[in-house]
Amino acid sequence: MTQNAIEIRDLQKTYGGGRKEPAKHALKGIDLDIPAGSIFGLLGPNGAGKSTMINIMAGLVTKSSGNVKIWGFDQDSNPRQSRAAIGVMPQELNLDPFFTPRGALEVQAGLYGVPKSQRYSDEILEMVGLTDKAEAYARTLSGGMRRRLLLGKALVHRPQILVLDEPTAGVDIELRQMLWSNIRKLNNDHGTTIILTTHYLEEAEEMCDEIAIINQGTLVTRDSTANLLGQIDAKTMVIDPASPPTQLPQAQGISVERRSDGTLALSYHAQETSAEQVLEAVHAAGILIRDVKTEQADLEDVFLKLTAKP
Numbered sequence: 001m002t003q004n005a006i007e008i009r010d011l012q013k014t015y016g017g018g019r020k021e022p023a024k025h026a027l028k029g030i031d032l033d034i035p036a037g038s039i040f041g042l043l044g045p046n047g048a049g050k051s052t053m054i055n056i057m058a059g060l061v062t063k064s065s066g067n068v069k070i071w072g073f074d075q076d077s078n079p080r081q082s083r084a085a086i087g088v089m090p091q092e093l094n095l096d097p098f099f100t101p102r103g104a105l106e107v108q109a110g111l112y113g114v115p116k117s118q119r120y121s122d123e124i125l126e127m128v129g130l131t132d133k134a135e136a137y138a139r140t141l142s143g144g145m146r147r148r149l150l151l152g153k154a155l156v157h158r159p160q161i162l163v164l165d166e167p168t169a170g171v172d173i174e175l176r177q178m179l180w181s182n183i184r185k186l187n188n189d190h191g192t193t194i195i196l197t198t199h200y201l202e203e204a205e206e207m208c209d210e211i212a213i214i215n216q217g218t219l220v221t222r223d224s225t226a227n228l229l230g231q232i233d234a235k236t237m238v239i240d241p242a243s244p245p246t247q248l249p250q251a252q253g254i255s256v257e258r259r260s261d262g263t264l265a266l267s268y269h270a271q272e273t274s275a276e277q278v279l280e281a282v283h284a285a286g287i288l289i290r291d292v293k294t295e296q297a298d299l300e301d302v303f304l305k306l307t308a309k310p
């Protein structure tokens with residue numbers, strides 16, 4: 001097994017531009033390693049270049065320059081092996097309406113040159129919960145079922161790397177949970193490296209070991225989810241006072257907000273102010289504390305900080 005599932009060096013992409021449209025420099029020299037066996041999140045605002053990047057990895061878009069290795073295979077010198085190592089679940093529900101789920105999986109396996117004896121369509125159907133729809137026409141499937149079939153199609157050649165472009169955009173909670181448990185299982189049981197783009201920061205926070213944030217075609221940061229969250233030292237302590245306070249706590253470095261539920265939210269920076277100092281300010285204001293909790297920064301704060309326009 002290679003150490004990195006993906007190795008990208010100085011990756012650039014410029015879309016041609018037509019007579020009316022100017023050329024678009026969508027990727028401006030990206031360097032990125034994605035460790036084998038990880039669940040890796042690719043985040044960024046709309047138009048950041050996420051789809052361009054994963055489509056290049058998948059061999060669906062041609063890069064302008066740079067170097068991409070998939071599972072140790074250079075895309076230029078080993079196009080066949082690098083393509084065989086990766087499976088993609090696209091964003092659009094582009095299914096042939098006249099194929100049944102089983103038919104679609106078989107055709108896809110054929111396209112990847114998987115011999116009949118090595119196909120495992122029944123197992124895939126079972127995994128994505130489509131066994132009882134195996135013979136139904138794709139046009140009769142619900143949106144959720146189509147999405148699950150797309151996941152199944154990405155798996156026919158048993159890729160070491162699975163790429164998911166916005167896998168849970170617009171799906172209901174039940175389907176989202178099913179997709180996530182499928183994805184976790186692939187990662188746990190088969191060691192499949194998972195790369196996903198998502199707009200749901202909560203989802204990235206929960207699922208991803210590591211995260212890269214790209215903005216305007218440039219890599220802004222790449223770190224473990226825990227380290228990224230640690231970067232933000234803004235903290236909030238929420239005090240539930242035993243009785244309505246007559247005066248508010250006052251101290252340097254602490255800002256206080258009265259919330260509609262009667263609690264007081266005290267915001268501070270952990271590097272400058274300690275929790276002890278915040279509590280002292282509360283006591284100094286004569287407030288008796290009935291309950292206290294702290295609120296941590298979430299990925300959204302990190303994301304906004306890193307992609308904020310200068």
Ligand SMILES: Nc1ncnc2c1ncn2[C@@H]1O[C@H](COP(=O)(O)OP(=O)(O)OP(=O)(O)O)[C@@H](O)[C@H]1O
Nearest residue numbers: 015016024026044045046047048049050051052053
């Ligand atoms: N085929 C294309 N021709 C011209 N420009 C394109 C093409 N595809 C993408 N772009 C442009 O390249 C930039 C990056 O687009 P891309 O789709 O990779 O972003 P994204 O981060 O995936 O965004 P989203 O979250 O909206 O899908 C955008 O400015 C987009 O308009």
